[in-house]
Amino acid sequence: DAKTTQPPSMDCAEGRAANLPCNHSTISGNEYVYWYRQIHSQGPQYIIHGLKNNETNEMASLIITEDRKSSTLILPHATLRDTAVYYCIVRINAGGTSYGKLTFGQGTILTVHP
Amino acid sequence: NAGVTQTPKFRVLKTGQSMTLLCAQDMNHEYMYWYRQDPGMGLRLIHYSVGEGTTAKGEVPDGYNVSRLKKQNFLLGLESAAPSQTSVYFCASSYQQGQPGLSYNEQFFGPGTRLTVL
16 A cells, blocks of 8 residues: 655644645555544544545545645634544555555644634 | 444453453444554554454454454454553444445444553
């Protein structure tokens, strides 16, 4: 699986957009980019994933560069409850005996302040 | 749906004791996983299962055993607990989605079990 690089921490004001970057320069063509977050003491929570195109759901938007070597997770209107560790993960396909391994790095600690 | 549940939520063991952590999911997922998370670190995969009756080793399997006798349950056993196994243990489940060759899976996590080994 491709390795990812994220800043260790970021701050964001409540109500503003939080833009979390991730570098994955060794990503291959069939690898997805996943984002999970972990709020203190809880299990990780899936946010969004993408392959090539930009994606949006009710939680966030994912912008993937054209060369796929980096991506940005956007929380459009951050709230205090968005304070968490955000993990960017790149992984190979799942299927059959391939279990869809997720390799969690250190992630980015996002602190949303009033 | 309860999603993924874990039993117990907390446990304190003495060195050398044994115990079993239970993970249950009601989403009919094929894949199940056990992770551990040490303070200030990301999750590390211990064991996983791609279906009922099958298990395989992850990144850090030593000192643990697992069983998946029923599709909805995934058990993690510690035969002789050591202080190095003090950690928070998370179970997850998933199913394969998407078209062949470009499939993906979203993992659903349980609330975790905090284990302390003295």
